Amino acid sequence: MDFEFRFDIVWNNFPLLLEGIETTIVLSLLTMVLGTIIGLFVAIIRLRVRRIFAVPLIIYVEVFRGTPGLIQIVWIYYCLPIVTGLQLDALTSLVIAMALNVGAYLSEVFRAGIQAVDKGHIEAATALGYRPAQITRRVVVPQAAYRMIPAIGNVFVSAIKLSSLCSVLGMAELMYQGQIIIANFFRPIEVFTVVAMIYLLMAYTTSLFMMYLEWKLAWIKREDMTLWQRFKHISHASFSLKPQGDV
Amino acid sequence: MNQAAIEIKGLHKSFGSLDVLKGIDLTVKTGEVICLIGSSGSGKSTLLRCINQLTVQEKGTILVNGENIGPANDENSRDKKLSNAEIARQRSRVGFVFQQFNLWPHRTVLGNVMDALLVVKKMDRAQAKEIAIARLEEVGLADWSEEYPSTLSGGQQQRVAIARMLAMEPDVMLFDEPTSALDPERVAEVIDVMKLLAKKGHTMIIATHEMNFARDTADRVIFIDEGVIVEEAPAREFFTAPKTDRLKSFLNRLSV
Numbered sequence: 001m002d003f004e005f006r007f008d009i010v011w012n013n014f015p016l017l018l019e020g021i022e023t024t025i026v027l028s029l030l031t032m033v034l035g036t037i038i039g040l041f042v043a044i045i046r047l048r049v050r051r052i053f054a055v056p057l058i059i060y061v062e063v064f065r066g067t068p069g070l071i072q073i074v075w076i077y078y079c080l081p082i083v084t085g086l087q088l089d090a091l092t093s094l095v096i097a098m099a100l101n102v103g104a105y106l107s108e109v110f111r112a113g114i115q116a117v118d119k120g121h122i123e124a125a126t127a128l129g130y131r132p133a134q135i136t137r138r139v140v141v142p143q144a145a146y147r148m149i150p151a152i153g154n155v156f157v158s159a160i161k162l163s164s165l166c167s168v169l170g171m172a173e174l175m176y177q178g179q180i181i182i183a184n185f186f187r188p189i190e191v192f193t194v195v196a197m198i199y200l201l202m203a204y205t206t207s208l209f210m211m212y213l214e215w216k217l218a219w220i221k222r223e224d225m226t227l228w229q230r231f232k233h234i235s236h237a238s239f240s241l242k243p244q245g246d247v
Numbered sequence: 248m249n250q251a252a253i254e255i256k257g258l259h260k261s262f263g264s265l266d267v268l269k270g271i272d273l274t275v276k277t278g279e280v281i282c283l284i285g286s287s288g289s290g291k292s293t294l295l296r297c298i299n300q301l302t303v304q305e306k307g308t309i310l311v312n313g314e315n316i317g318p319a320n321d322e323n324s325r326d327k328k329l330s331n332a333e334i335a336r337q338r339s340r341v342g343f344v345f346q347q348f349n350l351w352p353h354r355t356v357l358g359n360v361m362d363a364l365l366v367v368k369k370m371d372r373a374q375a376k377e378i379a380i381a382r383l384e385e386v387g388l389a390d391w392s393e394e395y396p397s398t399l400s401g402g403q404q405q406r407v408a409i410a411r412m413l414a415m416e417p418d419v420m421l422f423d424e425p426t427s428a429l430d431p432e433r434v435a436e437v438i439d440v441m442k443l444l445a446k447k448g449h450t451m452i453i454a455t456h457e458m459n460f461a462r463d464t465a466d467r468v469i470f471i472d473e474g475v476i477v478e479e480a481p482a483r484e485f486f487t488a489p490k491t492d493r494l495k496s497f498l499n500r501l502s503v
Contacts, residue, residue, distance in 0.1 A: 124349035124408075127299050128363040128415060129339025131331050138366055142353045219353040220395050 006187055010194045013181045020177030021198060027095065027163040027173055028202070032156050034099035039106025046111060057107075064104035070165045073097040077169050094166045101162060105155045113148035114140060146217040153210035157203045164199070174198060251310070252277040252419050252450040253298065258307035260293055267293045269474040271307070275419070275452065280445045282461035282482075283454040285471035286497065291454035294471070295421045298452070299341045300334055311341060312418055339367050342417030346424040348404040350396040350411075356383065357392035360411045367415070382410040386440050402433030406440055413444075420444065422453040458501060462486050470494045 010017075042061065046054045064072060076097035081087055088096070117140050125135045167176035178195040182188045251274050258271040267290045275281055283291045296302035298309055300317045309316040316337055317329070329337075350359050357379055364375035383389040386406040396404055405425055412420060422441065426434045438460050445451060445464050455461060461468050461482060468485040470478045470493070478485070478494045489495045 118349070120345060120347050120349035121351055123301055124343075124345065124351070124411075125363075127301060127338055127341075127343035127345075128411070129335045129337075129367040130363070131335045134366050138362060139351060143351075146353070220397070 005190055006185075007190050007194070009185045009187050010181070010190050013185075016177045016181060017174065017195070017198065020172060020174035021202075023171065023173040024160070024163050024175075024202070027091070027098070027166060027171070028160045030095045031098040031102055031159050031163065034095060035102030035106055035155075035159065036152075038099055038103030039110055042103060042107035043110035043114065046107070047114060060100075061104045061107055064101050065108075069098075069101055069162050070168065072101055073165050073169065076100070090169065090171055094169065094171055098159065098162055098166075102155055102159045105158070106152065109148055109151040109155060110144075113144040113151070116147060117143050142217075142219070146214065146219070149210055149214040149217065153207055156206050156210070160202050160206065161199060250277050250312075251275065252279070252312060253452070254308075254310040254313075255294075255298070256308050258294070258297060258304050258309065260290075260297060260302060260304045267474055268297070268304070271471075271474075271476060273469070273476065275450060277450055278448045279450060279466050280464055281452045282465035282468045283452060283471055284456070284458070284461060284468060284497075289471045290474045291471055292423050295343070295423050295452060295454055298419075298421055299338055299343050301343070311337070316341075335367070339363075339415055340418045342412035342415060342420040344405070344408055344412055344420070344422045344425050346428050348396075348401070348408045348428070350404055350407055352396055354395075355392065356388065356394050356396065356399070356407050359396065359407055360392075360414050363411065363415055378414055379410070382413045383407070385413065385443075386410045387436075400433060401429045402436045405429065405437045409437075409440055409444075419450040419452070422451065422455070424454050424456065426455065426457055458486070458498075470497065472497070 042057050046057050073094060077090070077093050080093055080096070121139050121143070122135055125139050130138065163173060164175035166173055167179060170176070174195060178191045182191050185191075253273070253275040255271055255273040258268050259266070260268040271290075271294055273294075283294065285291050293302055297304045298311070298316065303317055314337065317334070350356075351362070354362060357376065360382055361372075361375040361379035364370045364378060365372065368375075370378075380389055380392060383392055386409055388403060388406055388410065391399065391403065391407075396407065399407065405428075409425075425441070426437050429437065434457065438457065441451070441453065441460070442464050453461075453465070462485075463482075465482045467479060468482050469476055470485075470491075472493050478489065478491050480488075480490075485494075486498065489498055
């Protein structure tokens with residue numbers, strides 16, 4: 001093995017990657033916000049209307065979950081202007097494509113979260129004289145929001161990685177910038193390694209933020225439990241699924 | 248004491264092809280305590296749920312303190328469809344205690360009891376808290392007001408649920424098998440609370456399998472079987488001298 005790692009090439013061109021990071025963050029954040037709005041809208045409509053009227057929404061969700069993200073992005077980038085006659089700039093059409101993808105996944109997260117609220121809790125409020133909107137606000141949303149956080153985190157982390165596909169269409173985000181460096185210096189291993197670590201960092205930051213939200217929204221907060229202790233608690237919980245003691 | 252708190256005439260309800268209520272007529276006087284007994288699936292719960300419109304009947308009228316509840320479809324009905332706000336207002340006058348307590352897990356005991364005062368009665372926080380604490384004292388749980396329901400035993404949770412209903416000062420109180428989900432040693436604490444409420448002169452209808460409670464507390468006991476009222480009598484008479492064979496065999500099965 002006389003291969004020599006040349007990470008200095010990556011460090012020397014780091015300003016290029018920084019520009020890419022900025023674009024990736026903008027793409028991802030816009031996608032998350034718009035995707036959340038679409039997801040909420042679709043989930044609520046699906047729960048409110050008769051099944052027949054929900055069919056177009058079901059088709060939307062299944063199409064965007066069941067086809068490759070790359071094709072969705074390419075298709076909307078090239079075909080949306082042809083079909084609708086709208087001339088959109090690259091950023092807008094890419095965000096729309098990704099938000100539609102993310103919204104499809106999120107709508108299922110929201111729908112499941114809302115439906116998981118115990119019917120009895122809703123009946124209790126009904127019996128006390130709450131109106132439907134008051135039940136949503138006081139009973140359904142506080143419980144559903146807390147329970148949905150981990151699943152929303154999953155989708156958000158996926159959205160960050162999904163944005164790497166925009167490189168195919170020449171959007172100068174992180175992956176694209178990495179490929180430029182590779183094209184100039186022929187060092188794919190080193191560049192991809194660093195790019196992957198940057199994605200990991202962004203994904204993990206998102207995870208931490210979601211963990212914070214989960215802690216913030218939890219109704220039973222032990223006052224001696226700081227965020228760090230909460231973090232350790234969660235890490236421990238993932239291991240404690242194994243049977244303990246005599247089984 | 249003579250005014251009718253609840254007047255039910257010709258109540259029918261079916262779920263699909265299953266007829267659950269087949270013509271119930273029942274009048275409950277103000278301050279009267281009624282126990283509904285009957286085997287599972289006899290229609291006890293459905294009858295109670297209709298009175299609070301958690302289930303909507305197909306036929307028949309229900310009056311609570313003279314006011315028509317839900318859709319009226321007799322000939323002299325004021326047949327307008329009630330708005331959500333109207334139905335909600337009517338429900339707030341009728342208290343309901345569930346078999347499964349149905350406390351909200353994301354609110355404290357105090358939060359559970361005072362929330363309806365804030366949301367439905369639009370009280371300010373201080374006033375609502377004062378009332379909620381008083382009702383919790385009544386069920387013996389004022390010390391638990393800052394706890395979350397998940398840390399309470401079943402009996403305590405049911406007492407909180409009763410306090411939550413009491414806080415709304417309903418005209419009538421409906422209990423749907425309030426002790427059926429409890430461990431046997433937790434039944435008594437809930438029964439004691441209900442006895443206390445009965446003594447205070449509240450109008451109550453209680454679906455229950457606790458025959459001793461029914462005998463001791465109820466003014467009248469009603470036996471429902473297959474969606475009809477088979478027999479009704481003052482409590483003593485009901486258990487000592489059952490008239491119909493259906494009730495006799497039901498009481499024999501329970502060996503009371």
